[in-house]
Amino acid sequence: MTTLKTLDRVVIRFAGDSGDGMQLAGDRFTSDTVFVGNDFATLPAFPAEIRAPQGTVAGVSSFQLHFAGSDITTPGDAPDVLVAMNPAALRANLADLRRGGTLITDASEFTTRNLAKVGYATDPLTDGTLADYTVHAIDLTGLAIAASDGLGLARKEAARTKNMLALGLISWLFSRAPERTLDYLDRKFASKPTIRDANAAAFRAGYALGETLEGVAVRYEVPPAPAKPGTYRQISGNKALALGLMSAAAKADLDLFLGAYPITPATDILNELSGVKDQGVMTFQAEDEIAAIGAAIGASYAGQLGVTSTSGPGMSLKAEMIGLAVMLELPLVIVDVQRAGPSTGMPTRTEQSDLNLALHGRHGEAPLPVIAASSPGDCFHAAYEAARIAVEHRTPVILLSDGYLGNGAEPWLVPDLATLPAIEPTFATASDLVNGTFLPYRRDAKGARPWAIPGTAGLEHRIGGLEKADLTGAVSNDPDNHERMIALRQAKVDALAVPDLVVKDPDADADVLVVGWGSTWGPIDAAARRVRAAGGKVATAHLTHLNPLPANTGEVLRRYRRVIVAEMNTGQLLTVLRARYLVDAQPYTWVKGQPISPSRFSAHLLTVIAEEAS
Amino acid sequence: MTTLKTLDRVVIRFAGDSGDGMQLAGDRFTSDTVFVGNDFATLPAFPAEIRAPQGTVAGVSSFQLHFAGSDITTPGDAPDVLVAMNPAALRANLADLRRGGTLITDASEFTTRNLAKVGYATDPLTDGTLADYTVHAIDLTGLAIAASDGLGLARKEAARTKNMLALGLISWLFSRAPERTLDYLDRKFASKPTIRDANAAAFRAGYALGETLEGVAVRYEVPPAPAKPGTYRQISGNKALALGLMSAAAKADLDLFLGAYPITPATDILNELSGVKDQGVMTFQAEDEIAAIGAAIGASYAGQLGVTSTSGPGMSLKAEMIGLAVMLELPLVIVDVQRAGPSTGMPTRTEQSDLNLALHGRHGEAPLPVIAASSPGDCFHAAYEAARIAVEHRTPVILLSDGYLGNGAEPWLVPDLATLPAIEPTFATASDLVNGTFLPYRRDAKGARPWAIPGTAGLEHRIGGLEKADLTGAVSNDPDNHERMIALRQAKVDALAVPDLVVKDPDADADVLVVGWGSTWGPIDAAARRVRAAGGKVATAHLTHLNPLPANTGEVLRRYRRVIVAEMNTGQLLTVLRARYLVDAQPYTWVKGQPISPSRFSAHLLTVIAEEAS
């Protein structure tokens, strides 16, 4: 008999060939995790190729899930359990497996040919490589085929159900009731009964396997995590971002227009919004990124909420149009789901290296607000905030997400639309005439100019990229006017109300402050907990508004003996903070195309803290 | 009789309708200035329209010349003499005329209609507006027509010579021998004898006018300026820049390839290089700025010195391609002749607001060297240096000029090609094979990779924008490799040998240091002289290398109690210096589309110096 052990948190990684169904297995286990009430975070990782050659390291696709009985913020770094469907998956992932962790693998894949393909000279299952781990090398393929015996499936098709076999085993190991997954298979394959039955049989076989597996003496259980009461769902960053934009448009009573050109990892925002046909949401797949933003500006001019979404290469291409939007002072949201650069870089990997571009990537003095999302679910709120600022302040706003946020998922407290802040577009009307004249560059108290949309009689006016005279908007080459307009455009951005920077310093006695922005929130928070668990003192503060910065930023930075800015780039926010506040902040940089490792970062922090103490 | 008075420096501005020939008159007087051995600097200013409507302020074209008996660095701010050919030219320029200065204007143009066109309710010639100036309101048109009497010219054509009449008068006033201009007219209009005679007659009439003009009691003389011995010519920045590129290509024994798309104020670089057909220089007018840089990268790959030239909007468009060039590590010079932004901005006005873009305007971590030219003549040397770095270090280099440098002119000591530093392209050969394999990303001591051009047997290789494995250049998604490649690309740029920052602090006891870059060199130098002439102490230092910065920069900045960074933007270099060196430098910003005014800046400096002293 096996005993039941309670764990606080577990990280599982499913890894295999692109065709092995690892994303599906991971997704399904995540849904089940939701059901049992654990907190969780996920991180899928795709190969760069659409279908990389089978059995190669480049072709490995993986899905990582971190689930816990308490609040967590990252998908974790070192997995406790690794499912590796073939030698390639083992090769690509073994280094990450926690020492002492559990490995489940398909023994039938460890052929000489497959081993050679990934450079294993000897068989890791037998050569001692895996001595530090609990290994279950099972003939998953054979068992899967056996399970669907009699269903009339071809061998190859039957073998495909091995992901369900693995899932069955994992479900057993973590004490999950099998019914939910069997129900799910019923629904998913309703129209293909044979496939349904084969998958169900494989899942059951895997579940049963647990009981009989040699050396498995324990099953685990992770208790539900306490969470704020409410209605939850699982959400990815790209999906949350799309919903945030839709919500802002609806609350502002504007139609939403997305101009986009497909690009990894931003394409899903286009896909999401294209699927919504009952919300006044129009998507336009343009011929390129320039046309995409151009059309979005056109739609904004016409009175809609214009949005464009892209990733690094597309951001670079949009530079000139973003400058035009700054000059036109129309609402516009520009979403950059960052990926690893420079140039084409590593399209399927994450990075935060477009901050400089967002802040400075246009000729001339062209300031605009920049917002960053902190977690998959926060993409909703960041998008909402970006749209609110764009609409109410008549300005392009850059919203930074990244591949990690966009593809990662977490539980999300579904917001109640009624409680979201109001957004007031207030189009100009004939009442905006001043002595019968319309002044398209007359500003309100916020510094915003009127949004006068075509169709409004009496407000006919012309705008463009040439410098314009204050108030009238007429073309002007006047030196003092130019200086004034540059100051007015800057002042409008600087005057934005930005919430104060909040510091998390439990005992209010830390020497070291870690500052992050965007998707480093999870890893920094996780690292800080580890530090605190190890008895260290550390404070954290997270920036969501990158331009303008919260008014108290300088004061916060100066409060600490040591400030560390942790980013997935070589120090872009760092430069901003040092220049602005003349604080000798130091970088923690991580440019590997992956989120910062909480364990490595916490180790670094402990060293720093020790230094400060000595 | 008139007396002769010696002056050290004079600023003259010729202003009139676009069709009034003011650029021609100014150019001619500049050439004459050259002859008498004065130092000089010029600043032409064109209307934004090709041919703006006659008699309007927007249509005024002007040419300013500063000439002196000693070394000068700017075209001056307040003119001593203003030639204003019509009420529009007066309206547009009077405010700049030094109090007590001389105004020469065409009285016949002051009709009610012309006055009304530019908003003069009463006639400034008679309403007291000009009380503070020495005014010569002459019927220039009438005199010009009279002068060509008998030559058979139509009135309209005869009237066109009035610019020569004005030039004659100015030549007399500044004691210039008339022969040189008459010779020039002979040459210029050799094929059109009637036009030649009419212009000569007008010039003579103007010259004669001086003697008879009421109230002109003095003629002036500006003695020759001492200059380094050698051969001089007059040169504009755009021309010097083109010559610098040609010289670098010749010294490196490379063909030169310019890919460009016309844009003000960079078009002249395309024009200049298109005119040179005996230097292995090919120019390609591309369909847009992206194609222009793309073709230049292609040419570099093929073994030429690829160059692309543009201005702000074009720079924004090139962002993605610049990122590719960073990844490919091929030689490339990107010339940005900056103009007033943002967006289309004020195309005919100058600015230095693309520094941020040059440093940061690409997605991902994409560092590259940035160089700036300091004066029209220095455009040659800056271009040469940019090309040298590009070729020897295999990197795109951004070269910043601006409209003021590009169109302005100054005397220039013609360089001797033999004395210019050598440039070594060293193409890779079969001897670069390592065990029979070519490693396209193996680096030399400078961190540069081999330049292996098509046609070289055995070195066939593929490059691209995806992250590449160290040494082999194969596509790689390896996290540690990515981090290493980012570090290697950064290190290559950081390791560039950059000359130390030179400080000009005559008595080595100033408290205040002014730091400038690019075209602020002249105005800062002029302002510093004024400060010193007024008894103030000020140090100056000028950056020509913006990335990497000179190694001693931090040390220099820390030497002074107060550091002022003077730029034609809102503080872009300032941010770099503050972030890097944590020095509380303060901005002097000037974003009017014109060079910094030495008089205003010196006044500011004197205040600051007084503050420091108190």
Add this chain to the structure above:
Amino acid sequence: MSIDLDAAAPVPAAEPTAGREGLRGVPLALNALSKKDFASSQEVRWCPGCGDYAILATVQGVLADLGIARENTVIVSGIGCSSRFPYYMDVYGIHSLHGRAPTLATGIALAREDLSVWIVTGDGDALSIGGNHLIHALRRNVNLNILLFNNRIYGLTKGQPSPTSERGKVTKASPVGSVDAPFDPVALALGAGATFVGRALDSDRAGLAEVLGAAAAHRGASVVEIYQNCPIFNDGAYDAVRGPEALVRLRHGAPVLVGGGEFGVVREASGKLALASVAEVGIERVLVHDAHDPDPSTAFALAQLIDSSGLTRAPIGIFRSVDAPVFDDDARAQVRRPRGEERLATLQAHLHGKDVWQVA
């Protein structure tokens, strides 16, 4: 004997909807408007003698005649002399970026059915930097009227060759002559699948007004190449075709005659088009122009009658005008736009998605 090729038709063979289909959805002006109602307060700043003046006057007249509300008219331009156009029109307007007018205009057209959207662009703006946006707007058949002012030169940047300049063009940027062949904007547009293609002359007010009126009435993308003289940098480029003898007039249903009518276009035995003396061949052999032909081949063949090097002969009028699905109409038709509570309720459902759980 011959097989039905209907399936090969790139667009339905239906008769083009007559009248004002292109303006469907655009409100009418409450009061009759005149040409001068469309002039803005800005002083017009082209060079004296520029062909743009005549075009401006004609466009103002055409817009007044269309009778639509001034405030529902939007003009978008790129950058160039011609692209200053919006400043001189008292309608809604955007002077956008070089080459990018079609992108903004497409967004406007998609967003609003009640606007008449016009693009003013130059040969450099539309065909050099902006070529891609142009052909995509044509391919999609967005309901836009594109006026391409072709002066065969870059005016605003002071005279470089454009993609319509003849080979051998001498300018400061090509001092020994350009070496590239020009585009024929009409052929390019037809190749891109344009549903309405016209050509007109700046100085020919009546002809220009006729083509522009038809362009406005056409639902879908209309592109009109307007030959425009630039007296400063390319003076006289069209002098040779200003005489009526040089023009090949294209009018739907009428025989295609050259100049005064002495010559006409005939189909040779080989199937090719050629010019022939009408007196000799007889008027009945002269090709009758079918602008509504779903197959663009004849329109394309007619476009080849131009003599692009010397420009001594040019077909002018409407090459093609056919009905086809309109991008913005079809895109709008896919989207429901509930308002208020209804919208918020469905949106709240989207927020919930399919799988939620409750935490108490």
Add this chain to the structure above:
Amino acid sequence: MSIDLDAAAPVPAAEPTAGREGLRGVPLALNALSKKDFASSQEVRWCPGCGDYAILATVQGVLADLGIARENTVIVSGIGCSSRFPYYMDVYGIHSLHGRAPTLATGIALAREDLSVWIVTGDGDALSIGGNHLIHALRRNVNLNILLFNNRIYGLTKGQPSPTSERGKVTKASPVGSVDAPFDPVALALGAGATFVGRALDSDRAGLAEVLGAAAAHRGASVVEIYQNCPIFNDGAYDAVRGPEALVRLRHGAPVLVGGGEFGVVREASGKLALASVAEVGIERVLVHDAHDPDPSTAFALAQLIDSSGLTRAPIGIFRSVDAPVFDDDARAQVRRPRGEERLATLQAHLHGKDVWQVA
């Protein structure tokens, strides 16, 4: 009777130079090369069954057969599945940016007469983001060979409609069907003035090799649309034309027959092209293809024989191959390239300019 229209010819009517003009200046390989000499060491990473494999194999064979030096061959691509092509070829190569391959290739071609320059691009790469560079390369007639892998979908970004996808395409980004009409790459190229336009099928090795060989031999820009199957995101797009019955074969000098030859293309009395039963009309009435016709009208009309919605019939082969001035040749001819002392001496004179003065 009919008037000479020579002046209307957009390109000189000369016979296209036979043989290997396109390779003039490119050194020959010292030893005979075989297909596998062109395979690089990189593992090919397209999906199983992708049409790109067959094209790769054919291109490797064609290059070997051309007999030029491997090191003088350069392949430039953009971004997309197809654009991974250079990695698999052991020649010089650049995997550039999305849509921009023609720009780098133009620079390479201008710089070096001794290189054979090839572009590999996809339908999205060439016709969506890169459409402008493509039509300009064609207009200029740069000596390039452009291989456009048309799978009518965005492969690398996982299946969105491309500018060649049929209207109504259902994808994640167009869940209720796309609403835009596709480009016909052949018609677009002809409209842009292309001097060589071909079409081939991925799986038809012989046909593809024939067209590619001719493209390489053509001096100037050659564009070849290659129908390529994407089994993952647009499987079977060309199934209907894979049977020989659906193909309209274009070979210079041969009658234009459909499929097995039962049907042929005839010129109707109206001048239009139509399909007819050869048995009924007689082979002599079947149009004889003239790829060298200086007037592109017939090639354009032939291109219209495609049935773009269902793709059940497609003309294939070489639509057009005519001689015309070549941009890079003409540009190079304007430039003198002295070396060493001669160059430095003239340069020193340029530095001096016309007006110098001495300071002692």
